[in-house]
Amino acid sequence: MLSAQIVQWNAGNIPGFMKGYWENDSLIFIGKSGPTYGYQPTLERYKKSYPDAGHMGKLTSIIVSMKKLSTDYYFVIGKWALKRDAGDVGGSYTLLIRKIKGEWVIVCDHSS
Secondary structure (H helix, E strand, O other), X not given: OHHHHHHHHHOOOHHHHHHHEOOOOOOEEEEOOEEEEOHHHHHHHHHHHOOOHHXXXXXXXXXXXXXXXXXXXXXXXXXXXXXXXXOXXXXXXXXXXXXXXXXXXXEEEEEO
């Protein structure tokens, strides 16, 4: 699922990238501006922050640590980077990933 997100991002497809997230009002995304609650507000936040391919750039992601918490939860720590025309950026993330209805999805993302 995380690899598929990178492919979708690098294709300029934010809705495809968002398929890795829990499509629910209880999704939590925490960025530099604070928390965003819910799938739709998170999608809109991504579209506003990355309005075109020049701002999206090419994503790379490295998983630093992945810890199994239970049969249905993983905690992931990683590093991300965007190489882009609008200026390169990068940072770290923590993800809480949950298996819901047989699919692994991000239920909480803290990226900085």
